[in-house]
Amino acid sequence: MAQSHASEYASLPHSVPPALPKIEKFKVGLCQLSVSYDKEKNIARARKAIQNAAKRGAQLVVLPEMWNCPLSDDNFSKYAEDFDNVDASPSFSMLAEVSHEQGITIVGGSVPEQCGDKLYNTSCVFGTDGKLKDKHRKLHLFDANIPGDISFKESDTSTPGDKLTIVDTDLGRIGIGICHDMRFPELAMFYAQRGVHLICYPGAFNMSTGEHLWELVQRARAADNQVFVATCSPARGSSGCYMIWGHSTLVGPFGEIIATTGHEETTVIAEIDYSIIQLRRENLPLYRQRRGDIYQFVDAHVLKSGQ
Numbered sequence: 001m002a003q004s005h006a007s008e009y010a011s012l013p014h015s016v017p018p019a020l021p022k023i024e025k026f027k028v029g030l031c032q033l034s035v036s037y038d039k040e041k042n043i044a045r046a047r048k049a050i051q052n053a054a055k056r057g058a059q060l061v062v063l064p065e066m067w068n069c070p071l072s073d074d075n076f077s078k079y080a081e082d083f084d085n086v087d088a089s090p091s092f093s094m095l096a097e098v099s100h101e102q103g104i105t106i107v108g109g110s111v112p113e114q115c116g117d118k119l120y121n122t123s124c125v126f127g128t129d130g131k132l133k134d135k136h137r138k139l140h141l142f143d144a145n146i147p148g149d150i151s152f153k154e155s156d157t158s159t160p161g162d163k164l165t166i167v168d169t170d171l172g173r174i175g176i177g178i179c180h181d182m183r184f185p186e187l188a189m190f191y192a193q194r195g196v197h198l199i200c201y202p203g204a205f206n207m208s209t210g211e212h213l214w215e216l217v218q219r220a221r222a223a224d225n226q227v228f229v230a231t232c233s234p235a236r237g238s239s240g241c242y243m244i245w246g247h248s249t250l251v252g253p254f255g256e257i258i259a260t261t262g263h264e265e266t267t268v269i270a271e272i273d274y275s276i277i278q279l280r281r282e283n284l285p286l287y288r289q290r291r292g293d294i295y296q297f298v299d300a301h302v303l304k305s306g307q
């Protein structure tokens with residue numbers, strides 16, 4: 001779990017290059033799904049998309065933010081699931097079943113999670129055995145007010161998470177963020193410093209910030225940290241008042257776009273080759289060039305533990 005990673009890695013020098021996992025090359029599937037008001041149909045649609053991505057060779061499948069639920073604050077509690085009560089959690093159960101059935105790793109986008117009287121925007125990661133490996137609760141809730149454009153206050157209904165999520169999988173060390181989490185470079189730096197190879201951000205940028213910033217921020221997170229970044233959005237036209245930008249994308253460690261799409265429902269299949277991380281870090285050894293004598297990135301876990 002992330003918190004144990006924090007203490008385990010607290011003493012590492014900043015920006016160590018990651019050790020490569022056994023598997024260097026594999027295919028990722030980014031399922032950009034249409035989302036309707038019918039939760040059962042959303043689950044069936046997601047299952048099919050995952051199965052098709054696996055048939056096309058994807059060993060890792062990423063789903064969008066809020067794939068079981070039209071994206072609006074007033075829907076979250078209606079579509080929420082309690083993951084501790086798996087029998088009453090059809091989205092969770094489907095992901096567990098299909099990851100096992102297909103023998104793949106799934107970053108299960110996000111769905112609203114009910115935990116006691118709290119709602120979270122939560123991403124569950126499943127291993128090839130169908131077991132939950134970890135879950136990430138969105139840390140930075142999307143509260144925005146751009147007059148005449150968009151007004152959204154996720155914090156009216158949801159509670160922010162309180163931990164970082166680094167998951168060791170057969171396909172490398174994966175860091176998880178959800179949508180607005182991508183705006184915060186510190187989170188990506190924290191992950192990179194702890195040897196993450198790939199950061200997955202299920203996300204649903206809107207039309208205004210999407211056009212200007214969706215591509216820019218994910219390329220920046222990848223280039224700054226010399227890691228892979230994968231984003232997965234719902235398709236536009238998905239139900240709800242929130243107009244979605246789409247454009248699910250895989251970015252490489254040079255900030256290069258490896259594969260992307262438009263706003264319609266589709267699955268992007270692309271190859272991740274981790275040896276490129278090593279190559280780029282040799283080409284441009286940012287981790288050695290940082291001026292730790294002038295400035296330092298100090299994370300809260302290190303401060304708290306007094307190191």
Ligand SMILES: NC(=O)CCC(=O)C(=O)O
Pocket residue numbers: 065141142178179180181183203204205206209210213
């Ligand atoms: N669902 C979200 O967190 C949206 C974030 C977003 O659009 C942004 O600009 O940030």
